[in-house]
Amino acid sequence: MSRPASPGAPSEAHNVLAITPFRRLWISLSLSSLGDWLSLLALISLAVVFTADGPHLARYLAVAGVVAVRLAPAVLLSPLAGPLADRLDRRWTMVVGDVLRALLYISIPVVGLLAPGSGLVWLFVASFLAEVVALLWTPAKDSAVPSLVPRKLLGQADKLVLFTTYGTAPVAALLFAALASVSNLLGALLPGMAKPEADIALYLNGLTFLVAAAVAAGLPIPSHRPGKDDESPTRDSRILASVWNRPRGAVGGPLLTGLTLGMLATVAAGGAVIGAGRLHAEALGAGNAGFGMLFAAVFGGMALGVVSGPRILKKLSRRRMFGVGAALAAFVLLPAGAVWDMVLTVFLVLALGVCAGVAWAAGLAVVARETEEEDRGAVHAHLNGTARLTLLLSAVLAPVAAGFVGDHALPVGPLTYDLRGTGVVLSVVGLLAAVAALVAHRQVNKGDPEAGPGLIPELFAALRGVAVPVEGTEEEKPTGAFIVLEGGEGAGKSTQVRELTVWLRDQGFEVVSTRQPGATKLGMRLRALLLDRENSHITPRAEALLYAADKADHVQQEILPALRRGAVVISDRYVDSTLAYQGAGRELDPDDIRRISDWATQGLVPDLTVLLDVRPEEGLARLGGAVDRIEAESAEFHNRVRKGFLDLARQDPERYLVLDAREPQEKVTREIRRRVRAFLPDPVPSNAEAVTGMIPVIRNN
Ligand SMILES: Nc1ncnc2c1ncn2[C@@H]1O[C@H](COP(=O)(O)OP(=O)(O)O)[C@@H](O)[C@H]1O
Numbered sequence: 001m002s003r004p005a006s007p008g009a010p011s012e013a014h015n016v017l018a019i020t021p022f023r024r025l026w027i028s029l030s031l032s033s034l035g036d037w038l039s040l041l042a043l044i045s046l047a048v049v050f051t052a053d054g055p056h057l058a059r060y061l062a063v064a065g066v067v068a069v070r071l072a073p074a075v076l077l078s079p080l081a082g083p084l085a086d087r088l089d090r091r092w093t094m095v096v097g098d099v100l101r102a103l104l105y106i107s108i109p110v111v112g113l114l115a116p117g118s119g120l121v122w123l124f125v126a127s128f129l130a131e132v133v134a135l136l137w138t139p140a141k142d143s144a145v146p147s148l149v150p151r152k153l154l155g156q157a158d159k160l161v162l163f164t165t166y167g168t169a170p171v172a173a174l175l176f177a178a179l180a181s182v183s184n185l186l187g188a189l190l191p192g193m194a195k196p197e198a199d200i201a202l203y204l205n206g207l208t209f210l211v212a213a214a215v216a217a218g219l220p221i222p223s224h225r226p227g228k229d230d231e232s233p234t235r236d237s238r239i240l241a242s243v244w245n246r247p248r249g250a251v252g253g254p255l256l257t258g259l260t261l262g263m264l265a266t267v268a269a270g271g272a273v274i275g276a277g278r279l280h281a282e283a284l285g286a287g288n289a290g291f292g293m294l295f296a297a298v299f300g301g302m303a304l305g306v307v308s309g310p311r312i313l314k315k316l317s318r319r320r321m322f323g324v325g326a327a328l329a330a331f332v333l334l335p336a337g338a339v340w341d342m343v344l345t346v347f348l349v350l351a352l353g354v355c356a357g358v359a360w361a362a363g364l365a366v367v368a369r370e371t372e373e374e375d376r377g378a379v380h381a382h383l384n385g386t387a388r389l390t391l392l393l394s395a396v397l398a399p400v401a402a403g404f405v406g407d408h409a410l411p412v413g414p415l416t417y418d419l420r421g422t423g424v425v426l427s428v429v430g431l432l433a434a435v436a437a438l439v440a441h442r443q444v445n446k447g448d449p450e451a452g453p454g455l456i457p458e459l460f461a462a463l464r465g466v467a468v469p470v471e472g473t474e475e476e477k478p479t480g481a482f483i484v485l486e487g488g489e490g491a492g493k494s495t496q497v498r499e500l501t502v503w504l505r506d507q508g509f510e511v512v513s514t515r516q517p518g519a520t521k522l523g524m525r526l527r528a529l530l531l532d533r534e535n536s537h538i539t540p541r542a543e544a545l546l547y548a549a550d551k552a553d554h555v556q557q558e559i560l561p562a563l564r565r566g567a568v569v570i571s572d573r574y575v576d577s578t579l580a581y582q583g584a585g586r587e588l589d590p591d592d593i594r595r596i597s598d599w600a601t602q603g604l605v606p607d608l609t610v611l612l613d614v615r616p617e618e619g620l621a622r623l624g625g626a627v628d629r630i631e632a633e634s635a636e637f638h639n640r641v642r643k644g645f646l647d648l649a650r651q652d653p654e655r656y657l658v659l660d661a662r663e664p665q666e667k668v669t670r671e672i673r674r675r676v677r678a679f680l681p682d683p684v685p686s687n688a689e690a691v692t693g694m695i696p697v698i699r700n701n
């Protein structure tokens with residue numbers, strides 16, 4: 001059975017990747033993104049190498065300069081470049097742009113080798129020129145996509161491009177770390193290189209641009225300027241405008257403020273690691289390999305968080321997930337800056353990445369859910385622009401600030417604590433970002449329609465994968481007890497429900513004894529439909545939904561009101577029957593069954609479930625008369641149902657009492673009473689059993 005993938009999931013990608021020109025463009029873009037990230041790492045590390053003998057502050061400023069030169073033009077100068085780029089032929093802009101960038105990047109290590117004195121200056125000049133070329137190249141690429149892909153697949157294509165733009169970052173970082181760890185070997189093989197891994201990374205980057213140029217030359221890209229409608233609102237030329245132009249009326253005021261602030265906090269935290277990471281790794285004695293690992297941890301963690309967060313915490317409100325993710329992402333930077341161990345730092349930074357990824361995925365889900373289609377582009381552009389600007393500021397300012405703070409040895413009693421500028425900056429950014437994220441959390445959660453009883457119980461419930469009951473405020477919270485009897489056909493459930501009801505009523509409890517399906521007016525009709533052997537055409541999914549409909553009506557109209565009154569509700573069958581019959585018996589996906597049942601029952605879980613276990617043939621033999629549609633199922637079906645029940649009981653032994661239904665009826669009754677007595681709100685004294693043990697006899701007479 002195939003399940004529909006969520007939009008943008010890689011499994012959906014084959015549709016748009018089946019278009020050969022787009023596939024070629026995408027592969028070449030992936031390669032050049034990989035090269036670009038590699039070169040960012042390489043340039044930062046070269047800036048440190050070239051300033052190794054200079055004054056302390058120069059190294060920090062050199063790193064900040066590299067980051068600024070690499071990130072600033074795209075954010076600050078793109079409004080100027082857009083109109084110029086629009087006049088140029090798209091395909092040739094791409095080809096020439098790629099060749100020029102290849103030559104520029106390759107020239108950096110070559111000049112470093114031939115004229116070491118000018119190495120640093122040329123590094124800045126060449127990377128600035130490469131970024132200026134990129135300013136013209138990017139609009140050409142942005143408009144190449146719509147001309148290669150039909151309109152309806154454009155969203156998918158944009159997501160794929162975005163996916164490789166950032167997805168290649170951890171790959172590049174790991175590659176760089178791997179190259180750095182064999183640096184000595186490379187140095188012996190390739191003498192004369194300033195830093196072999198950095199030089200090789202730049203040559204590789206040059207190579208990826210040459211490949212991209214060759215691919216672009218063969219693409220059928222029309223030279224004309226695309227219509228305004230074909231442009232993506234997240235286009236680079238609008239970055240700054242999108243930051244200042246707050247999309248009006250798209251999402252509620254506090255929500256948008258919260259989302260912007262939360263994203264800002266996570267990006268500031270990640271940006272500080274990127275900017276200060278190289279020098280921090282050096283302070284920890286780990287050099288380029290350590291820097292590569294930090295970089296990979298940020299981006300790899302983000303990818304992990306984006307993919308896994310919403311799956312693991314699927315029951316948590318997306319707004320809560322956003323706020324908590326952003327706050328934790330920022331907060332872990334505080335210890336990350338303070339510990340003096342490279343491995344620990346990498347793990348903390350990985351946690352930062354994961355939490356940031358969870359926050360981003362949740363934030364985008366909130367935007368998707370709460371904006372109209374036509375406003376969504378503007379909101380994305382606003383968030384994207386804010387993120388790019390924050391990344392630039394944080395990554396540039398972090399090394400500058402670290403340079404000014406400097407390194408100090410603090411005496412702590414008989415010991416000294418090495419206070420490093422980079423560590424201080426990371427911790428301070430973590431603290432500030434955590435405050436911003438907490439404010440964001442409050443803003444985002446104002447008026448959350450999905451808000452439940454509170455963050456901590458919701459988080460725990462989400463981790464256990466159960467729904468928190470959203471309906472029912474504190475005063476409506478059920479105070480009664482909910483007991484369910486489950487088991488196969490003829491196990492003795494109805495008999496035991498009767499016994500227990502009489503016994504508890506005798507103790508003065510208000511007892512509502514009920515059953516599924518068929519307790520309400522609608523339920524009776526559904527029951528007739530479901531059990532009529534004439535209805536052999538009911539399909540498994542329809543059957544599951546009909547049972548769920550019965551439950552929805554039953555819980556809302558009977559069970560919840562009774563529990564809120566404080567009554568004891570005893571039900572003959574409940575959700576576990578659906579899991580066993582429709583899940584195990586009909587072999588439907590148990591997660592789907594659980595989801596629809598949880599939804600139907602508003603997440604109401606019994607306090608105790610008594611499972612009367614019996615072999616199907618024995619149970620069925622006890623029943624006289626005509627068999628219904630379900631009883632008439634095959635022996636294999638009933639065996640699967642029995643196993644389904646037993647598996648459920650095994651998974652949650654606290655909630656279950658499993659009894660052998662072949663035991664004499666009185667013994668089963670006694671066992672049930674013993675267990676029920678233990679958890680009733682007003683426990684039944686143990687001597688009550690002797691007295692009420694008489695009741696069935698009296699009743700039967
Ligand atoms: N422990 C038991 N041992 C033998 N027969 C039993 C036992 N419990 C119930 N029965 C009998 O089995 C039949 C089916 O019981 P019932 O309570 O209607 O089962 P269910 O509701 O699980 O289908 C009834 O005739 C009942 O008297």
Ligand SMILES: Cc1cn([C@H]2C[C@H](O)[C@@H](COP(=O)(O)OP(=O)(O)O)O2)c(=O)[nH]c1=O
Pocket residue numbers: 488489490491493494515516517547573574575577578579581582630631
């Ligand atoms: C509540 C429920 C019952 N069923 C089936 C089990 C039973 O065969 C039938 C209900 O019949 P019922 O007569 O209540 O069971 P029993 O004969 O054991 O007293 O519906 C499901 O398949 N899914 C469900 O969610």
